[in-house]
Amino acid sequence: MKKLLIANRGEIAVRIIRTAREMGIQTVAVHSEVDADCMHVALADESVCIGGNRASQSYLNVVSLLSACEVTGADAVHPGFGFLSERSDFADVVSKCGLTFVGPSADSMRQMGSKVEARKIAEKAGVPLLKGTDVLESVDEAKKAAKDIGYPVLIKASHGGGGRGMRIVRAESEMEQTFHSARSESQTAFGSADVFIEKFVEKPRHIEIQLIADTHGNIVHLGERECSLQRRHQKIIEEALSPIMTKDVREKMGKAACSLARSVGYVGLGTVEFLVDDDLNFFFMEMNTRIQVEHPVTEEVLGLDLVREQINVALGKKLSFTQNDLNFRGHAIECRINAEDPTSFIPCPGLIEVYRPPGGRRVRLDSFVYQGYKVPPFYDSMMGKLITWGDTREEARITMIRALREFKISGIKTNIPLHIRILSHPDFVKANCYTKWIEQDLLRKG
Numbered sequence: 250m251k252k253l254l255i256a257n258r259g260e261i262a263v264r265i266i267r268t269a270r271e272m273g274i275q276t277v278a279v280h281s282e283v284d285a286d287c288m289h290v291a292l293a294d295e296s297v298c299i300g301g302n303r304a305s306q307s308y309l310n311v312v313s314l315l316s317a318c319e320v321t322g323a324d325a326v327h328p329g330f331g332f333l334s335e336r337s338d339f340a341d342v343v344s345k346c347g348l349t350f351v352g353p354s355a356d357s358m359r360q361m362g363s364k365v366e367a368r369k370i371a372e373k374a375g376v377p378l379l380k381g382t383d384v385l386e387s388v389d390e391a392k393k394a395a396k397d398i399g400y401p402v403l404i405k406a407s408h409g410g411g412g413r414g415m416r417i418v419r420a421e422s423e424m425e426q427t428f429h430s431a432r433s434e435s436q437t438a439f440g441s442a443d444v445f446i447e448k449f450v451e452k453p454r455h456i457e458i459q460l461i462a463d464t465h466g467n468i469v470h471l472g473e474r475e476c477s478l479q480r481r482h483q484k485i486i487e488e489a490l491s492p493i494m495t496k497d498v499r500e501k502m503g504k505a506a507c508s509l510a511r512s513v514g515y516v517g518l519g520t521v522e523f524l525v526d527d528d529l530n531f532f533f534m535e536m537n538t539r540i541q542v543e544h545p546v547t548e549e550v551l552g553l554d555l556v557r558e559q560i561n562v563a564l565g566k567k568l569s570f571t572q573n574d575l576n577f578r579g580h581a582i583e584c585r586i587n588a589e590d591p592t593s594f595i596p597c598p599g600l601i602e603v604y605r606p607p608g609g610r611r612v613r614l615d616s617f618v619y620q621g622y623k624v625p626p627f628y629d630s631m632m633g634k635l636i637t638w639g640d641t642r643e644e645a646r647i648t649m650i651r652a653l654r655e656f657k658i659s660g661i662k663t664n665i666p667l668h669i670r671i672l673s674h675p676d677f678v679k680a681n682c683y684t685k686w687i688e689q690d691l692l693r694k695g
Contacts, residue, residue, distance in 0.1 A: 250274055250325045250349055250564055255289070256314050256339075257329030259617045260633050261540070262289035265327050268556040277321045279314060281307035283625045288617040295321050302627045308332045311339055318348060325349035325563070331629065334539040337362060351563040353517040353538045360513045361536040365407045365445050371533040374512040376505045379524070379532045381447040388425045394446050395424060401451075404428060406435035407443035410535075412482025414438060417449055450532070452683040454525040455479065456491050457537075458506035459547050461518050461558055467568045468510055470503035471547050471555075472577055476522075478671065480594065480687045485664075486671060487583045489546035492642055492680035498529045509536065518544075518559045542585070542634070545615060549581035549638045580642040582649050584668045586616070586656070587630040591667040598626040602660030607652035611638045611645075624661060632663070642680075646672055 253269050254277040255262045266276045266289060278293035283302040290296045297317040300307035307313065309332055318326065326343050328334035334352070341355035352358075361367050365384050372378055382394045384407055395402045395418060404427060406414025414435030416427045428444070436442040455476045462468040475491035476484050490499075506521035520541050522534040544555050558568070589596050604620035616633025618624065624632065637652055639645035653669050671677055676690065 250560065252277060252294075252321065252323045253325045253327055253351070253560075254279065254314070254318050254321065254323035255293070255327050255329060256308070257327075257332055257334075258284055258287060258289060258308060258628065260615050260631070261329040261331075261542075262287075263292060263617045264615055265329060265556055266292050268554055269327075269560070272557060272560065274325075274560070277317065277323045279308070279317050281627070283627060286622070288619065288622075297321060302625065304332065304628065311342060315342070315346060318346070323348070325351060327351040327560075328539065330539050330542055335362065335537070349563050351517075351559055353515055353519065357513050357515045357517075358538045361538050363407050363443075364405060364409070364535055365443070367535055368445075368533070370512055371509055374505075374508045376509050376533045377531060379448040379450065382445045384443045384445055385428075388428050391428050391446060392421055392424050395421065398446065398448050401449040402446050403449040404431040404444050404446055406431065406439060406441070407445055408439040408441045409435055414444060415482065450524055450526055452527075452685065453477075454491070454493065455484075455522065455534075455684050456494070456502070456525045456531070457520050457522040457541075458502050459518075459520050459541070459544070459555075460503075460506050460510055461555075461562065461568065462507075462510055462515050463562050463568045464516055464565050465567050467571070468507045468515070469568060469570065469572050469575070470506050471551060471553070471575065473499060473502060474541075474543055474546055476543065477682050477684050478677075478687060479684050482684075484543065485585055485687065486668065487543035487546055488642070488645075489550045489581050490577060492580075493525075493529070495529065498531070502531055505531075505533075509533070517562055518555060542631075543583055545613065545634060545636045546581040546583045549613070549636060550577050550579060551575060552578070579638055579640045580645045581636060581638045582642075582645045582672075583634050583636045584649065584653065584672075585631050585664075586633050586635055586668075587664045588624045588632050588661050589630045589664055590662045591664045594664075596626065596630040597662040598624045598630075599661040600624075601658060603657055605655075605657040607635070607655035609648075609652070609655075611648050612652045613637070643678075646678070 252275040276293040278296040279299045299313035333339040337355040337358035343350040401419040404416045416431045432442040459471040475488040478486040520537045523531040613636040618632045637648040
């Protein structure tokens with residue numbers, strides 16, 4: 250690999266460029282018209298404008314991306330997260346063009362891309378599942394399935410993510426309207442109206458297992474991340490490791506995740522997500538076939554560079570470590586810093602007039618903005634991630650609060666005040682949070 254094109258923007262593009270340069274690999278940034286002054290463009294060895302401001306005109310434009318590879322001589326593509334990162338057709342065409350795709354095979358992505366098919370594969374691999382269905386075509390089918398499973402149930406988009414196409418149904422009287430609403434949203438968001446039903450778990454935890462597999466048959470899990478602090482199924486704060494996890498359950502979850510990956514011949518970095526109940530029973534949700542937003546907390550507790558490992562696997566190298574080599578140390582917390590109102594959660598694009606990032610021991614900031622940068626309205630509101638590490642969870646928490654208070658951004662609103670509020674709450678201190686805690690406890694009860 251001599252020249253890597255990053256088919257993405259912003260923070261993750263900056264993250265990949267930095268590791269690639271440390272590995273002696275030249276980098277190519279792509280950008281929309283509005284992103285010409287973005288940091289990833291400035292840091293890369295070369296840059297190419299690939300289209301208009303809308304993602305469909307640029308970052309989702311496969312023809313433009315492949316043309317950028319051709320004109321720059323890039324011999325590899327890293328998709329980052331979001332955009333085309335989990336599109337099996339993109340991975341397929343990149344490989345067919347003779348380029349190295351830094352990610353799993355198109356076949357693995359296809360198998361995991363449908364939640365219904367992924368459930369079937371997980372069941373065969375012996376991974377615990379909640380009671381659920383195949384794709385449902387009618388309200389009558391949905392009502393019969395929900396009656397068999399037992400209310401409440403969750404309608405989920407088979408090809409979805411981010412909470413779209415997902416609805417809770419607590420009684421049969423709610424089913425018809427909710428079923429049609431979920432199908433409609435799924436069709437609009439993902440181009441498919443396929444939905445299925447799964448048993449709904451009250452107050453679950455969202456815990457995921459990071460894994461990596463090479464082309465030589467080695468699969469290693471890298472421990473878990475606690476991702477329960479969410480709003481409308483969008484993660485806000487993540488931790489590694491989970492404060493409620495035991496060594497025994499970690500081993501079981503890790504083995505289950507690796508078993509699933511092995512069953513589809515998975516190669517590369519991936520994450521298996523689970524719902525976990527109060528008794529630490531865990532149930533498969535989905536597999537994300539890409540690098541995750543929250544990967545830095547895993548890096549901090551293991552001392553690894555996951556992007557470097559990802560590139561090495563794409564080059565056909567063996568993993569540089571085994572399961573027994575891994576040693577988890579301390580605790581890490583990540584806060585997603587978004588350009589949004591901390592009360593209404595409305596995105597707040599605009600000019601950053603003052604930007605004073607935090608620093609000091611055990612503080613890491615992965616970002617792409619700077620003073621004088623104008624946050625555009627066309628993309629996700631996340632400007633970066635603030636990560637702190639400590640020997641204990643409490644040390645990491647205290648350092649995070651200090652760093653958040655030190656972080657000064659003016660000209661636009663950010664969610665920094667919300668993070669301080671969450672991290673200072675007794676429920677967070679005691680690790681008593683669940684996936685709906687922000688909506689049902691923090692915002693409703695105060």
